[in-house]
Each structure stands twice: as C-alpha cells, then as structure tokens.
Amino acid sequence: xxxxxxxxxxxxxxxxxxxxxxxxxxxxxxxxxxxxxxxxxxxxxxxxxxxxxxxxxxxxxxxxxxxxxxxxxxxxxxxxxxxxxxxxxxxxxxxxxxxxxxxxxxxxxxxxxxxxxxxxxxxxxxxxxxxxxxxxxxxxxxxxxxxxxxxxxxxxxxxxxxxxxxxxxxxxxxxxxxxxxxxxxxxxxxxxxxxxxxxxxxxxxxxxxxxxxxxxxxxxxxxxxxxxxxxxxxxxxxxxxxxxxxxxxxxxxxxxxxxxxxxxxxxxxxxxxxxxxxxxxxxxxxxxxxxxxxxxxxxxxxxxxxxxxxxxxxxxxxxxxxxxxxxxxxxxxxxxxxxxxxxxxxxxxxxxxxxxxxxxxxxxxxxxxxxxxxxxxxxxxxxxxxxxxxxxxxxxxx
Amino acid sequence: xxxxxxxxxxxxxxxxxxxxxxxxxxxxxxxxxxxxxxxxxxxxxxxxxxxxxxxxxxxxxxxxxxxxxxxxxxxxxxxxxxxxxxxxxxxxxxxxxxxxxxxxxxxxxxxxxxxxxxxxxxxxxxxxxxxxxxxxxxxxxxxxxxxxxxxxxxxxxxxxxxxxxxxxxxxxxxxxxxxxxxxxxxxxxxxxxxxxxxxxxxxxxxxxxxxxxxxxxxxxxxxxxxxxxxxxxxxxxxxxxxxxxxxxxxxxxxxxxxxxxxxxxxxxxxxxxxxxxxxxxxxxxxxxxxxxxxxxxxxxxxxxxxxxxxxxxxxxxxxxxxxxxxxxxxxxxxxxxxxxxxxxxxxxxxxxxxxxxxxxxxxxxxxxxxxxxxxxxxxxxxxxxxxxxxxxxxxxxx
Numbered sequence: 188x189x190x191x192x193x194x195x196x197x198x199x200x201x202x203x204x205x206x207x208x209x210x211x212x213x214x215x216x217x218x219x220x221x222x223x224x225x226x227x228x229x230x231x232x233x234x235x236x237x238x239x240x241x242x243x244x245x246x247x248x249x250x251x252x253x254x255x256x257x258x259x260x261x262x263x264x265x266x267x268x269x270x271x272x273x274x275x276x277x278x279x280x281x282x283x284x285x286x287x288x289x290x291x292x293x294x295x296x297x298x299x300x301x302x303x304x305x306x307x308x309x310x311x312x313x314x315x316x317x318x319x320x321x322x323x324x325x326x327x328x329x330x331x332x333x334x335x336x337x338x339x340x341x342x343x344x345x346x347x348x349x350x351x352x353x354x355x356x357x358x359x360x361x362x363x364x365x366x367x368x369x370x371x372x373x374x375x376x377x378x379x380x381x382x383x384x385x386x387x388x389x390x391x392x393x394x395x396x397x398x399x400x401x402x403x404x405x406x407x408x409x410x411x412x413x414x415x416x417x418x419x420x421x422x423x424x425x426x427x428x429x430x431x432x433x434x435x436x437x438x439x440x441x442x443x444x445x446x447x448x449x450x451x452x453x454x455x456x457x458x459x460x461x462x463x464x465x466x467x468x469x470x471x472x473x474x475x476x477x478x479x480x481x482x483x484x485x486x487x488x489x490x491x492x493x494x495x496x497x498x499x500x501x502x503x504x505x506x507x508x509x510x511x512x513x514x515x516x517x518x519x520x521x522x523x524x525x526x527x528x529x530x531x532x533x534x535x536x537x538x539x540x541x542x543x544x545x546x547x548x549x550x551x552x553x554x555x556x557x558x559x560x561x562x563x564x565x566x567x568x569x570x571x572x573x574x575x576x577x578x579x580x581x582x583x584x585x
Numbered sequence: 586x587x588x589x590x591x592x593x594x595x596x597x598x599x600x601x602x603x604x605x606x607x608x609x610x611x612x613x614x615x616x617x618x619x620x621x622x623x624x625x626x627x628x629x630x631x632x633x634x635x636x637x638x639x640x641x642x643x644x645x646x647x648x649x650x651x652x653x654x655x656x657x658x659x660x661x662x663x664x665x666x667x668x669x670x671x672x673x674x675x676x677x678x679x680x681x682x683x684x685x686x687x688x689x690x691x692x693x694x695x696x697x698x699x700x701x702x703x704x705x706x707x708x709x710x711x712x713x714x715x716x717x718x719x720x721x722x723x724x725x726x727x728x729x730x731x732x733x734x735x736x737x738x739x740x741x742x743x744x745x746x747x748x749x750x751x752x753x754x755x756x757x758x759x760x761x762x763x764x765x766x767x768x769x770x771x772x773x774x775x776x777x778x779x780x781x782x783x784x785x786x787x788x789x790x791x792x793x794x795x796x797x798x799x800x801x802x803x804x805x806x807x808x809x810x811x812x813x814x815x816x817x818x819x820x821x822x823x824x825x826x827x828x829x830x831x832x833x834x835x836x837x838x839x840x841x842x843x844x845x846x847x848x849x850x851x852x853x854x855x856x857x858x859x860x861x862x863x864x865x866x867x868x869x870x871x872x873x874x875x876x877x878x879x880x881x882x883x884x885x886x887x888x889x890x891x892x893x894x895x896x897x898x899x900x901x902x903x904x905x906x907x908x909x910x911x912x913x914x915x916x917x918x919x920x921x922x923x924x925x926x927x928x929x930x931x932x933x934x935x936x937x938x939x940x941x942x943x944x945x946x947x948x949x950x951x952x953x954x955x956x957x958x959x960x961x962x963x964x965x966x967x968x969x970x971x972x973x974x975x976x977x978x979x980x981x982x983x
Contacts, residue, residue: 188817190843193757193791195700195722197595198847206846207853231647240638249629252832287685290854302593316854323851324593359591393591419586434650434859445588448604449596453721455605456688456714459857461832 200303201323210315210544215533219571222538223562224369224514227489230482231432232473239469247464256460260285263467267425267439270475274401275414276423281444284451287459289399289426289438293317293362295450296395296422296440297324300360308358310338312517312545312552314369314397317362328547329358335508337375338363340382347390360393365412367400367513370545370557374511380412387420399426399438400513402479405487408512419443427466429514429561430478437466486514489560489568496569500576502583514561517542520579525556528582537574598701599721608713608942613931617969620936621960622767622912625887628880629830630871637867645862654858658683661865665823665837668873672799673812674821679842682849685857687797687824687836691715691760693848694793694820694838695722698758706756708736710915710943710950712767712795715760726945727756733906735773736761738780745788758791763810765798765911768943768955772909778810785818797824797836798911800877803885806910817841825864827912827959828876835864884912887958887966894967898974900981912959915940918977923954926980935972 194202214222243251243259250257264280271278286292293316301307301324309318311330321328329350331343350357363383365375375383387394396412413423419442426438436459440450490510497507497516504521518539520528526541542555558575560568592600612620641649641657648655662678669676684690691714699705699722707716709728719726727748729741748755761781763773773781785792794810811821817840824836834857838848888908895905895914902919916937918926924939940953956973958966 188841190847193698194847195696195698195703197700198697198850201850202847207850225651228647231650233642233647233650236650237639237642241635244631244635249626249631249830252629252631252634252830253623254826254831256832287855287857294854298593299596300591300593302595305593320854428652432647432650433652434654436857436859443586445586449588449592449600452596452599452605456718457685457692457855459685459834459860461830461834462857462860 197303200326204322207319212529212538212540214538218533218536218538219567219574220538220562221558221560221568221571221575222540224559225433225562226429227485227561230485232469235473236432236435236465236469239465239472243464243468251461251464254460257464259464259467260460263437263463263470266467266470266475271425271441273476274408274411276411276441278441279444282441282447284440284447284454285463286438286440286454287457288428288433288436289397289424290316290320291436291457292424292438292440293320293395293397295454296424297321298453299449300393301325305360306356306358308343308361308392309547310363310368311547312370312542312555313362314364315544317397318547321362327356330547333368333371333373335373336379337365337368337373338379338383340379340386344382344386347386351390357390358392360395361387362395362397363412364397364399366398366409367403367510369400369513370515370540370542371517372508372510372513372515373517374409377409380410380415384412384415384420388418392420394421396421396423398423400429401425402430402475403483403486403514404512405483405490406511413441422446427475430475430482431466431469435462435466437462486561489565490516492565492568493558493560493572496572500573502576502580505579514559516558516560518556518558519554520556521554523579523582524553526553528578531582532575532578535574535578537571537578539575595701598724602720605717610927610936610938612936616931616934616936617965617972618936618960619956619958619966619969619973620938622957623831623960624827625883625959628883630867633871634830634833634863634867637863637870641862641866649859649862652858655862657862657865658858661835661861661868664865664868664873669823669839671874672806672809674809674839676839677842680839680845682838682845682852683861684836684838684852685834685855686826686831687795687822688714688718689834689855690822690836690838691718691793691795693852694822695719696851697847698791699723703758704754704756706741706759706790707945708761708766709945710768710940710953711760712762713942715795716945719760725754728945731766731769731771733771734777735763735766735771736777736781738777738784742780742784745784749788755788756790758793759785760793760795761810762795762797764796764807765801765908767798767911768913768938768940769915770906770908770911770913771915772807775807778808778813782810782813782818786816790818792819794819794821796821798827799823800828800873801881801884801912802910803881803888804909811839820844825873828873828880829864829867833860833864835860884959887963888914890963890966891956891958891970894970898971900974900978903977912957914956914958916954916956917952918954919952921977921980922951924951926976929980930973930976933972933976935969935976937973
C-alpha cells in the first residue's frame with residue numbers, strides 16, 4: 188500500500204531529510220571508543236541506582252508505578268531548582284519543566300516554536316542530534332561560525348546586520364552550546380555571552396542554551412546565559428545524563444513560567460513518573476553538586492591525558508582546541524577526509540566521530556573529527572591517540 | 586515579554602484548546618475512587634519489578650543505563666511480538682515499535698499523519714487523553730455513535746456516504762477502541778469489525794486500533810482489527826500499563842514495516858532504554874499471558890461485584906452497559922448533570938469521571954458518567970455504588 192497521501196505535510200517535509208541516526212558510524216566492539224559520548228562506565232552509579240529503586244519501592248510501594256507518580260516528582264523539581272540556584276540561575280519551581288533527557292527538551296521547544304519556514308540560527312559545527320531534531324521541524328538555518336572561544340558573536344552580529352539590510356528573514360531562535368561545546372569543546376567567554384544577550388534583545392530572538400555539559404567544568408563555570416537573561420529570552424536546557432546516567436533520561440527546561448506552561452501542553456501525556464521518582468530518591472543521598480564535583484576531577488585528568496598524548500604523538504598538520512570542561516576534543520587534519528579515514532582507524536582499533544556529521548553542509552566538516560575522553564580509561568585514551576596518530580601518519584604516506 | 590509572535594502556527598492552534606488535563610476532577614483523598622483508571626494496587630508487581638531492576642543491573646551493570654541500552658530492548662520486542670502472535674496478530678519484529686506507553690504511540694501517529702485540516706473520525710464518546718492529543722494536531726473531527734456493541738458501523742457507513750455525496754472531506758484516520766472501550770466498556774462484535782475493515786478499504790482510511798485493555802477479557806477475546814487487516818491499514822496500539830504497571834511506560838505500535846520506519850523517525854531521540862530493559866527482564870520471569878490470565882479473573886469478579894451492586898442499589902432512571910472486559914462501566918442517569926453531581930458525590934465519599942470529558946461537544950455527555958472497578962477492592966466497590974445510589978436518589982428528591 189502506498190501511504191504517501193496519508194502523511195502530514197510536516198512529516199512529508201521531515202522525510203526529505205536523511206533518516207535519523209544514519210550518521211552513527213558502525214564501530215567494531217574491540218575498538219578503543221574515542222567516538223563514544225557516554226560517561227565513563229566506572230562512574231555510572233549502578234549499585235546506588237539499584238538501591239534507590241529498592242528504597243523507593245519499599246517505601247512507596249505501587250505509588251511510583253502509577254501514571255501520576257508520587258510527591259518525589261515535585262521533590263525532583265525542587266532538587267534541580269536548588270542546584271540551578273547554586274549555578275547563579277535564580278529560578279522558581281514553576282519555571283522548570285522536567286523532561287525525558289535534553290533531547291525531549293529540544294524536541295518540545297522545536298514543537299512549540301518552529302514552523303517549516305522558521306529561521307533557526309545554529310553554531311557551525313553543532314550537536315548532530317539537535318540538528319536532526321530541528322530538521323524535522325524547519326528547513327531554514329543560519330550558521331554561526333565557531334572559533335576557539337565558541338560562537339563568534341562578532342560574526343553573528345555582522346550576519347544579522349546583513350540580513351536585516353537585505354530584508355532577509357531574521358532568526359527567531361538561536362541554538363547554542365556556550366559551555367563545553369559539543370563537538371568542539373570550546374567555551375564562550377563572558378563578553379561574548381553578554382554580546383549574544385544584547386543581540387537577542389536587539390534582533391528579537393529567543394535562545395536555546397544547551398547546558399548538558401555545564402556541570403563538568405575543570406576549573407570554573409562561566410555564567411550560564413540564563414543567569415544573564417533579563418527579558419525572558421533564554422530556554423536553558425540541562426540534563427543529568429552526564430552527571431548520573433543517560434539511561435534514566437532526566438533533563439529539563441528552565442525558562443519563564445509562561446513558556447513552561449506552553450511546553451507542558453505537549454509534554455503532559457509524555458511524562459515518565461517512575462524514573463523521575465527514582466532519580467529524586469537517588470539525589471536524596473547524592474546531591475548533583477557532590478556528584479559533579481567528583482566527576483570533574485576525573486574528566487579533567489582524562490582530558491589532560493588526551494591533550495598530552497595529542498601533543499606527543501600527532502604529526503604537525505593536526506590541530507585541536509583545548510577544552511575547559513565537558514567530554515570532547517575537536518581535531519582538524521588538513522587535507523584529510525576523516526570519514527574515509529575512519530575505516531582504517533577502526534581496523535587499527537580506534538574510533539572517533541567524523542566531523543561531517545556536525546555540519547549542515549557536510550562537505551565543510553570533512554577535515555574535522557570529534558574525540559571523546561569520557562568513556563575510555565586514561566591508559567586506553569593514550570593508546571588510542573597513539574594508534575590514531577599512526578593511522579594519520581600512514582595515511583599521509585599513502 | 587509577549588511570546589505570541591514566537592509560537593509556531595501549529596502550537597498557536599493547539600493553544601486555542603482547553604489546557605491539557607483540565608478535565609481531571611479534583612478528588613479528595615478519602616473518597617472511594619471509582620474514578621480511577623489505575624490498576625488495582627494489590628496487583629502491581631512491586632517486589633517483582635524491584636527484583637527485575639536488581640537482576641538487570643547486577644548482570645549488565647552500567648549497560649542499560651547508557652543511551653542505547655542493551656540487547657534486552659530487542660528481547661522486549663521479541664516478547665511483545667510473540668505475545669501478539671498468540672493473539673492472532675501475525676507480526677515480525679520489524680513491524681513493531683516500542684513506545685513510552687500508548688499515549689506516546691498516539692502522539693507519534695498523530696505527528697506522522699495529521700495536519701491541521703486532517704479529518705479524524707472518533708467514537709462518541711471516546712478516550713479523553715487521545716482526544717486531547719488529537720486536538721493538538723487537528724480541529725476536524727467526525728463523531729461515530731456508540732451503542733452497547735461499540736462503534737455503530739452502520740451509522741458510520743451512512744455518514745461516509747453522506748459526506749461523499751455532499752463532497753465533504755472524508756476522514757483519513759479512524760480512532761477506535763473496539764475491545765473493552767474506554768469509557769463505555771463496550772466491545773465490537775466480529776461482524777462490525779469486518780464492516781469497519783471494509784469501509785476502510787472502500788473509503789480509503791487508516792485505523793488506529795487502541796487495544797490497551799485487550800488482554801483483560803473476561804471470557805474471550807474478539808479478533809483484533811489488526812488480525813483482520815489485509816491491506817496494512819491498521820495501526821494497532823497496545824500497552825503493558827494495565828498488565829504490569831503504568832509507570833513503566835511500555836506501549837507499542839504494531840503495523841507495517843513501512844509505517845514503523847516513519848514513526849521511528851520522530852521516536853528515535855525520545856526512547857527510554859532503561860525501562861524497556863527492566864520490563865524485558867521482568868517478562869523473563871512472568872509472561873504477558875500469565876500475567877493477564879491472573880488479572881482477568883480478579884477484574885471479572887470486580888466487574889460482577891459492581892454490576893450486581895448497580896442492580897441492587899440504583900434507582901430506575903439509571904442505566905448502564907455490561908462490560909466483557911477492561912476496567913469500566915458506563916452509566917447514564919436521565920436528566921442529571923453528572924458534573925454538578927460530582928461535588929455531592931465526593932462529599933459523600935465516592936468519585937467517578939463525569940461523562941462530558943469524553944465528548945468533543947461536552948454538552949452531549951452531561952447525563953453520563955464513567956465508573957471504574959479496577960482500582961478499589963470488591964468491598965469498597967459495593968460500598969461506593971451504594972453511596973453513589975444514595976447521592977442520586979437524594980438528588981432526585983431535591
């Protein structure tokens with residue numbers, strides 16, 4: 188049967204894109220996974236989550252297994268709100284919506300704000316999953332270049348002026364990962380943050396601030412855009428995926444109460460009470476701050492191991508940014524197609540994500556790749572970088 | 586700040602509706618909850634789920650707590666597929682999509698198929714949550730009357746002929762709960778099912794078959810529409826919410842592989858691997874068939890307790906349908922506004938859901954109410970019906 192006439196106009200437009208997840212490279216199991224954006228398996232609190240489930244079900248019995256959940260869901264909101272307050276985001280619980288991970292947050296925001304002709308400004312490069320979600324909603328993007336200090340707000344201002352002058356449609360939303368950017372690992376300095384907020388006011392756009400890696404700062408956390416937001420233009424998206432465990436799917440949107448109500452409109456029937464209650468029970472014993480404190484030290488060391496190994500083993504034509512937090516190091520290899528190189532790399536036992544998948548126009552990403560130091564041990568990271576350096580050197584000879 | 590200019594056209598249209606969940610009556614805690622569509626708390630396998638989590642995490646450690654989950658997710662697909670095969674739905678695993686409950690299933694289907702001007706045929710009355718979701722997508726409904734044998738397919742055929750004759754747009758989708766209908770408890774006989782399938786073919790529409798209560802048959806399960814579907818027109822929506830626990834949010838869509846791929850398009854980033862792995866682990870020890878077997882006997886007895894009490898205590902002007910499975914008894918009280926009556930009822934210690942919330946045009950539901958025998962014990966059910974009968978009798982005198 189031919190279903191074409193049954194599809195909605197919106198989904199027909201989405202189906203013009205490449206199927207979701209097609210970018211995910213197929214990595215053999217025995218590789219050193221510098222491709223993986225997962226937390227270090229050693230740091231996932233498996234026994235503690237098991238215990239939290241047990242405590243919750245012993246105390247509340249069937250209550251958290253019903254549709255509407257338990258008072259723990261409000262408690263989770265309170266725990267997250269208090270944590271954000273510590274991060275200089277002053278927030279009421281009515282200004283927070285708990286979501287099934289940052290991805291549901293991004294999907295909900297897209298649903299509320301984006302039509303097929305909405306112009307969305309994204310960073311170049313940007314998080315491929317977010318891009319995939321946005322492309323389900325709109326086909327119109329403005330790309331803002333990134334340098335070693337994150338989004339180039341000067342460039343962005345010029346682009347906005349140019350578009351205004353030419354009567355081109357202006358972006359209604361800007362999606363940014365200002366802190367420990369995925370994939371580049373860069374962080375916007377505070378001056379750029381202020382400039383972006385000023386542009387938002389001047390050119391009348393909203394900002395989606397993806398703060399998924401924010402708690403994993405090595406030395407200090409720059410002020411979140413949300414903390415600088417006087418007009419209610421920032422939708423701050425956070426997650427406990429990197430701090431506790433991705434599989435529990437706990438994320439959030441922090442924004443004005445007006446917008447929370449609108450976002451909840453489409454969230455109501457897509458809630459996940461049990462996992463929220465489990466997370467809240469877990470956080471009774473281990474606070475977010477405490478958790479992230481211990482993770483930060485480990486990831487800082489792992490990042491240093493990776494960048495030292497890069498310095499030691501990589502040939503001259505390879506360059507990278509030094510991260511101040513998060514999971515990633517962004518690499519450029521002049522004149523190399525990193526997608527083609529991946530086959531050789533995995534054959535030699537090391538993986539990465541080719542740069543092209545983080546670009547709207549893939550061609551522009553061919554010479555980049557994303558390395559992650561989150562998943563593997565320090566020993567494996569060093570070994571992996573050495574393997575990758577050899578692959579690059581041999582490729583040059585060939 | 587005024588956000589109106591930022592909202593998408595689609596969400597602006599949704600915001601014209603009443604906010605979601607507004608229908609939910611506020612029920613005092615000490616009421617006998619004949620309003621509640623929850624499983625019997627005694628039948629929620631709390632310890633067993635706790636054990637499943639423990640077994641899963643002991644065996645697989647951090648694996649199910651990552652994004653992509655574990656082989657258990659495929660195992661869950663296999664467990665559900667095998668169960669559906671037993672229900673005479675012949676199905677490959679590629680024809681199944683696991684969702685976060687039936688509500689995510691309905692939302693995904695709406696997203697793939699419905700534009701603002703799509704005509705959707707629904708039963709009158711129908712499940713209020715589904716109606717709420719559909720209204721987020723479209724404003725055009727055709728309502729098919731229900732009698733004691735579920736959807737009146739004769740009437741529906743006449744409506745379709747009429748619309749065709751008048752060159753009115755025909756429904757592209759039909760949403761039906763053919764088996765143990767919510768809220769009416771009715772079940773479509775097999776002849777009507779065949780007629781509906783024939784109409785689908787003749788008038789070229791797809792069918793959303795909501796089968797959430799299907800496994801809770803008292804004596805026999807009529808053939809699901811999906812089992813009669815030769816052309817690939819049925820999207821069969823199921824759930825383990827009533828069989829295991831709603832809070833685990835495990836539902837599914839069973840349909841053709843082509844449609845599964847399209848539905849997955851929007852599902853990919855909204856997955857919940859951990860709960861799928863927990864459910865699969867649970868089902869290793871307790872099969873769906875086994876589970877539903879034991880539940881059926883309990884609910885059958887509770888339904889009998891309720892209908893016997895209705896016969897015993899209700900005044901003459903009260904009528905109802907006898908259910909053959911599921912959770913609900915649908916009541917009509919001639920000349921009474923059941924929404925107004927609810928205040929008196931809860932003051933007297935018993936609750937129900939007023940009928941109006943199950944109707945697109947609420948006025949038409951004023952004299953109806955939905956009772957549920959699922960949540961309370963047999964003693965409480967009898968007591969609750971007696972209380973409600975007294976409330977109705979006193980109301981008549983007033």
